[in-house]
Amino acid sequence: MEKQLDRVMDDVLSNPGVIGCVFADHQGLCLGAKGKASTDSAGIIGAITDQAAKLEPQHKSPVIVLENDTRTCIIQRSGTITGAIYKNI
């Protein structure tokens, strides 16, 4: 599983503009992080998806996008796994 996730993370990082990614399980524990992303943020991205899911519990998990002038962070939960991708604009 680690090897597969490693490959996925390499794929994600190979996309233009992507500077880092981090994946967390349903408890917010870090499954993996690559590029400019710290393992410490796994709990936060898990908490952000949990909080956003409360907004419309009848719908499936939303995509959460955080933006400033230079960077974007895209977060989504799929099944029990939450992924966050950091991009340069």
Add this chain to the structure above:
Amino acid sequence: MEDKARKRGLGLNPLSAIAQMDRIPGQVGYLLLNEEGAVISSAGELENDEKSADIIMGLIMLASQIDSEAYPNYEGFKKLSINYEGHSYVVCLSNRKIHIVKKLNSVDSVAVSV
């Protein structure tokens, strides 16, 4: 009169901010909150929706703690969006107020393609 209102500057007057949010294409509801999360104004599907206001305030608190390695010179986020299949919530902080707009995605894509 209109010129006077324009000179006062966008967003400085809460009434002008509300007028701006009313004009957003595809908008189906909005919330205007103060820094503590209290509802100043609301309309449409988000009218008096304090539950959504509380959830979004929680999200803003969490978002401020995100990754220090990806954001070494931390500037904070300017825009937070929560995208569902057909609609999305867009959250912006301006003039010490939190502006939340619920809008339909399809209208947005039409506006972009024109």
